[in-house]
Amino acid sequence: MIDARVLLVTGGSRGIGAAVCRKAASQGWQVMINYVSNEAAARALADEINAGGGVAKIIQGDTGTEEGIAAIFAAVDQAFGRLDGLVNNAGVVDLKARLDTFSRERLERMFNINVIGAIRCAAESVKRMSTAHGGRGGVIVNVSSVAALLGGPNFYIDYAASKGAIDSMTVGLSKEVAAEGIRVNAVRPGIIDTDIHASGGTPDRARETARDIPIQRPGSADEVADAVTYLLSSQASYITGAILNVSGGR
Numbered sequence: 001m002i003d004a005r006v007l008l009v010t011g012g013s014r015g016i017g018a019a020v021c022r023k024a025a026s027q028g029w030q031v032m033i034n035y036v037s038n039e040a041a042a043r044a045l046a047d048e049i050n051a052g053g054g055v056a057k058i059i060q061g062d063t064g065t066e067e068g069i070a071a072i073f074a075a076v077d078q079a080f081g082r083l084d085g086l087v088n089n090a091g092v093v094d095l096k097a098r099l100d101t102f103s104r105e106r107l108e109r110m111f112n113i114n115v116i117g118a119i120r121c122a123a124e125s126v127k128r129m130s131t132a133h134g135g136r137g138g139v140i141v142n143v144s145s146v147a148a149l150l151g152g153p154n155f156y157i158d159y160a161a162s163k164g165a166i167d168s169m170t171v172g173l174s175k176e177v178a179a180e181g182i183r184v185n186a187v188r189p190g191i192i193d194t195d196i197h198a199s200g201g202t203p204d205r206a207r208e209t210a211r212d213i214p215i216q217r218p219g220s221a222d223e224v225a226d227a228v229t230y231l232l233s234s235q236a237s238y239i240t241g242a243i244l245n246v247s248g249g250r
Contacts, residue, residue, distance in 0.1 A: 004055065006080040007232070008072070010034045010063050010121055011090030013042035015194035016143060019225035020087050021045060025054035027229060032076050033058045034090065036068075063090045063117035064109070073124045083135075085232050086125040088118045088142040088166075099157045107158055114162035118142060119169055122184075126173075130180040137181025141231045142170050143224075146190045146247040163188075167243055174241035183240040185231045190247025193218040214249030 007024050011017045013035035021031045022045070031049060033056055035042035042058040049056035059075035062068035076083055091114045094106055122140055129138030145163040152160030166186060174184035191209050210217050227246045230236055 004028055004030045005084035006030045006032065006076065006082050007085040007087065008032045008034065008076055008083060008121075008125070009087045009089055010072070010117075011036070012087075013038050013045060013058075016189065016192065016221045016224045016228075017087070017089040018045050019221035020089065020228050021056065022049065023222070023225045023229045024085075024087075024232065025049040025052070025056060027233070029085065029232075030055040030080060031057075032072075032079065034061055034063070034072050036060065036062050036090075062113075063121055064113035065117075066120070069117065069120050069124060072121075073128075076128075083125060083128040084138045086121060086138070086140045087228060087232070088121055088140065090117060090121075091143065091162075093156055093159050096155050098154060102158055110158050110162055111165075114159070115165045115169075118166060122169070122173060126177055126180075126182060129182050130177055132180045135181070138183075139232050140173070140182065140184045141228050142166050142184070142186040143228070144170070144186045144188045144243065146188045146245060146250050148188060149245075150250070170243060171241050178240055183231075183236070185236070185239060185241070186243045187224060187227045187231070188243055188245045188247060189219065189224045190245070190250045191218045192221060192224055194221055212250075213247075217248065219246060219248055 007029040009017050009021050012021050012033040025031050033042050046056040046058050057079050061072035127133050129135040144166045147160035148163035148167050170186040224246050
């Protein structure tokens with residue numbers, strides 16, 4: 001496994017991130033699992049992957065801060081000495097609210113993590129993967145949301161706007177580094193049955209909104225992870241600047 005590709009998954013201890021870690025490890029990636037506060041979940045996931053014959057390590061770090069990002073990439077450098085892929089998955093939602101009630105604190109938290117943190121993680125990854133920096137190339141997959149298309153009215157326009165920024169960054173960065181051996185794509189999940197809804201104050205949202213989804217059910221974290229690992233793979237070698245909806249038709 002010494003020459004196996006190395007993948008960093010931000011927000012990798014739960015939900016979509018954890019599903020990506022499992023699937024990527026099963027496909028031969030060595031995985032660095034980033035988490036913010038739930039060390040037990042991250043460690044249990046790493047133990048599961050390692051017990052199954054894969055390679056996984058964990059690192060605590062808040063992608064909403066420069067200190068957190070520095071710690072994450074220092075750990076990647078120390079543990080593996082290389083980086084071949086990034087899944088920019090770390091993100092937050094907030095309580096359901098109208099735009100005219102948003103506080104500056106809410107907006108700063110949302111954009112520090114969902115936008116600035118994602119851009120900074122992409123930048124650090126480019127420094128390690130780009131052939132212009134002496135790297136071997138690589139791949140970045142950003143986790144956006146179908147909310148970027150729908151706008152999130154009466155729920156979380158700020159979250160939707162943050163994911164719209166991720167879409168724009170994906171397209172722009174893909175063109176910027178295409179000739180440097182790096183592919184950059186994104187997935188836009190729709191209503192996915194994970195605990196992120198509980199953190200936004202609507203734990204039953206996936207079940208309650210099923211009737212509004214053309215396919216008539218919420219998606220699973222594994223279904224999103226399948227799309228992510230496809231974009232990470234050599235099967236997607238001629239795909240860059242693409243944004244794949246994984247939304248059941250929304």
